[in-house]
Amino acid sequence: METQIDNLLKRNQLSVTGSRKKILELFLASRGALAHGDIEKKTGEKFDRVTVYRTLQVFLEKGIIHTIPTADNSIRYALCKDECSEGHHHDNHVHFICTTCGNTTCLADVTIPEVKLPVGFKATEFQMLVNGVCMECQ
Amino acid sequence: METQIDNLLKRNQLSVTGSRKKILELFLASRGALAHGDIEKKTGEKFDRVTVYRTLQVFLEKGIIHTIPTADNSIRYALCKDECSEGHHHDNHVHFICTTCGNTTCLADVTIPEVKLPVGFKATEFQMLVNGVCMECQ
């Protein structure tokens, strides 16, 4: 049986390996975004730390995942939606960071509003972050 | 003569020291935001790396500077406007990150637009980042 995950990897010309599959599963299972540390922990410490670094790197290059900036140290990663292709993302939704549980959620239905930039600035990409309390932590 | 910088420090109950003054000067001189590394470099390597960490930490706590999230590793810091007080920021403007020169600029005149969140999410803070080419790099 061809799984969704296998397809995703093959579509991006990547070999289908155990670590890649498990890391992708993790992303699919957690609706939100993951930091490097989350991945090491939640996979049950099965991979080498280095493998996680390299896997995330490759996924980023292929446009399978994207980074979500945060104000604290930790970079978060999240799955790109299908429309994303290599080097060209349509990550135009708002990201929500819960100050209680720390989870980052992609608010896929909330589109980033337009802003007018001062003359001389040319935008290529917009990101919006919202901090607050999420549904589960109310 | 009481400088602007001395006042800023005293207003926040901080002793006026050489390193603090020089780091604040740097922030005032560069219209944009600075990463930790920038500060080490641009002050001419005069301070201990540790002093920079601790100074930024204190400034953050006092609300003199705030962090700007970025998609790459580097956290940037920028001066808060006067209205910011301890623990209570009014950092409601858009930040612009130039993909050419790498500088981060506070677009003080561009206010973050409102967004409607899904039911169950309660926002406390909004951040907006724009990537693109800045005025100087056009």
Added chain:
DNA sequence: GTAACTGCAAAATATTTGCATCCTT
């Protein structure tokens, strides 16, 4: 004089690189 700040040393973390081995195709 006292409390706060700094610099040095060192510990703790995080990230990157090289290389031999193993796995996918």
Added chain:
DNA sequence: AAGGATGCAAATATTTTGCAGTTAC
């Protein structure tokens, strides 16, 4: 079989902590 992926070891880089000496008030 060949190329790519992984794991280990080790090199770098980053951040934190403790403490003694120094400085601001």
